[in-house]
Amino acid sequence: IAGITQAPTSQILAAGRRMTLRCTQDMRHNAMYWYRQDLGLGLRLIHYSNTAGTTGKGEVPDGYSVSRANTDDFPLTLASAVPSQTSVYFCASSEGQGATGELFFGEGSRLTVL
């Protein structure tokens, strides 16, 4: 089934550890996004990529990095995890600014930093 795959679905890690959340899409969408979702807050954009080879900072980029080596993959890395990064992380994609911009989301990665 076409869509977005995220891994891992859930992870507990110690503060200070490095962690990469993986995201792969097979819809050939140009734009990809990483959001975090915390209770009582709206989805907050961490980083985005409008096309392969380019990335941009969202609302809450500190402590996170991304890369977009090809169209399909958009990994999110936490270089040194801190407890405030405990959250549910969603990867999403869209056709790009020219379309309606409907986002397609992965199932989410629940991250707990102790």
Next chain:
Amino acid sequence: GQNIDQPTEMTATEGAIVQINCTYQTSGFNGLFWYQQHAGEAPTFLSYNVLDGLEEKGRFSSFLSRSKGYSYLLLKELQMKDSASYLCAVRDEDYQLIWGAGTKLIIKP
């Protein structure tokens, strides 16, 4: 600053109609979206409005007034499966999405 406001929680009865409001203040406007998110799942797209008026899609309708910075999502003939959070999001002048915190809708038999 940019802001999206929607009620935190609403309760409605199965078979009834419910209206979920969303007001926004953003830098520019390039469309408003409604998404549905069941607990523990990913958000899924419901509707998109860029012009004033009502867009109807089955039991769900979405309304937009750009001059008032206001939208609502109308759900008719409520079913238990409609119990979910409903997220309002506005695309600003930079084509970035600004998200509301979501409205948790509880459906009672």
